[in-house]
Amino acid sequence: GQQLNQSPQSMFIQEGEDVSMNCTSSSIFNTWLWYKQDPGEGPVLLIALYKAGELTSNGRLTAQFGITRKDSFLNISASIPSDVGIYFCAGLEAGGTSYGKLTFGQGTILTVHP
Amino acid sequence: NAGVTQTPKFQVLKTGQSMTLQCAQDMNHEYMSWYRQDPGMGLRLIHYSVGAGITDQGEVPNGYNVSRSTTEDFPLRLLSAAPSQTSVYFCASSYSRLAGQYFGPGTRLTVT
Numbered sequence: 001g002q003q004l005n006q007s008p009q010s011m012f013i014q015e016g017e018d019v020s021m022n023c024t025s026s027s028i029f030n031t032w033l034w035y036k037q038d039p040g041e042g043p044v045l046l047i048a049l050y051k052a053g054e055l056t057s058n059g060r061l062t063a064q065f066g067i068t069r070k071d072s073f074l075n076i077s078a079s080i081p082s083d084v085g086i087y088f089c090a091g092l093e094a095g096g097t098s099y100g101k102l103t104f105g106q107g108t109i110l111t112v113h114p
Numbered sequence: 115n116a117g118v119t120q121t122p123k124f125q126v127l128k129t130g131q132s133m134t135l136q137c138a139q140d141m142n143h144e145y146m147s148w149y150r151q152d153p154g155m156g157l158r159l160i161h162y163s164v165g166a167g168i169t170d171q172g173e174v175p176n177g178y179n180v181s182r183s184t185t186e187d188f189p190l191r192l193l194s195a196a197p198s199q200t201s202v203y204f205c206a207s208s209y210s211r212l213a214g215q216y217f218g219p220g221t222r223l224t225v226t
Contacts, residue, residue, distance in 0.1 A: 030212060031212055031214070033214045033215075035217075040220075041219055041220070042118075042217035042219045042220045043157075043204070044217070045214045045215070045216055045217075048213070088157075092211075092212050094212055099211065100164075100211030100212060101159075102147075102159065102215065104156050106156065107156075
């Protein structure tokens, strides 16, 4: 089935640094989503991307839907301690029997040192 | 808006017991779904619904039932709990199947 490779698996950064993480897939997606999950909480939708090439920002977060529709990246600028958490990419398929299937990446664990 | 709400937050069951996990959303979303999250397995789809009266199976449906009598509510029923169903369960909703899904806070279930 569809596989999403998310990297890096974990990051340890200093407060104020910029962060970049990405996801790649073996096939195309019609929608790319980025979520953040804090311990004991549900995933929170950060950014949704619906068109190839789309670049969208949400405060200090910026995400792009790759032109090939097989990849996406998320950047966080000027990190702060509350950015700590697990970030997931997810892709939505629109073809055939996989219509509406949401596939998640393995997650990137972000640690921010004050 | 409360978004997606789930109850209970924690639950302990004995093997063989049944229970219903509640999920409600106040965003008038047509699409609702249930996932379970296990270490090393990520989020896996159990059941989903594209509207009131319409449900379908996801990736891991065995041992679970759902119904969708209203747009707002999508309960998940465990028929006869087994230790393998120990997990964190998340409900999610979106305005369509191809839109970003909003997740509830989760129900942490332990089956002994």
